[in-house]
Amino acid sequence: CAKMPKPSQDNDRDLTFCRILLAELEDHHDAWPFLNPVNIKTVPGYRKVIKKPMDFSTIREKLCSCQYQNLEMFIIDVNLVFDNCEKFNEDNSEIGRAGHNMRKFFERRWTELLKS
Numbered sequence: 001c002a003k004m005p006k007p008s009q010d011n012d013r014d015l016t017f018c019r020i021l022l023a024e025l026e027d028h029h030d031a032w033p034f035l036n037p038v039n040i041k042t043v044p045g046y047r048k049v050i051k052k053p054m055d056f057s058t059i060r061e062k063l064c065s066c067q068y069q070n071l072e073m074f075i076i077d078v079n080l081v082f083d084n085c086e087k088f089n090e091d092n093s094e095i096g097r098a099g100h101n102m103r104k105f106f107e108r109r110w111t112e113l114l115k116s
């Protein structure tokens with residue numbers, strides 16, 4: 001049938017979940033490597049290795065300018081932060097461990113929220 005617009009209450013729920021999840025990610029103890037864009041001028045190799053940089057401040061800007069159609073698009077960007085981290089950083093490093101901790105936290109929290 002014709003593509004029906006999603007009922008607005010679903011959009012409202014998704015937007016609320018994105019706001020809650022992003023605030024918790026930004027406040028997490030291990031968020032420090034991910035709060036702002038990696039400076040590709042000062043981190044050798046980053047520009048070449050990481051094709052799609054992403055960070056929490058960029059996600060915040062996209063959320064505040066209605067660039068996420070739904071929760072799925074938001075989750076894709078958050079996972080991009082952690083996938084970039086795994087690609088560039090050793091698991092057994094400060095930043096690598098922070099990335100694994102943050103991914104675990106995020107997966108637990110969005111599962112809890114969606115089950116609520």
Ligand SMILES: Cc1ncccc1N[C@@H](C)c1ccc2c(c1)OCCO2
Nearest residue numbers: 033034036037038043085088089095
């Ligand atoms: C997520 C990530 N992956 C790979 C490299 C860097 C980063 N984060 C930047 C902010 C960053 C994090 C930590 C730093 C730093 C920059 O530059 C100075 C030394 O400590």
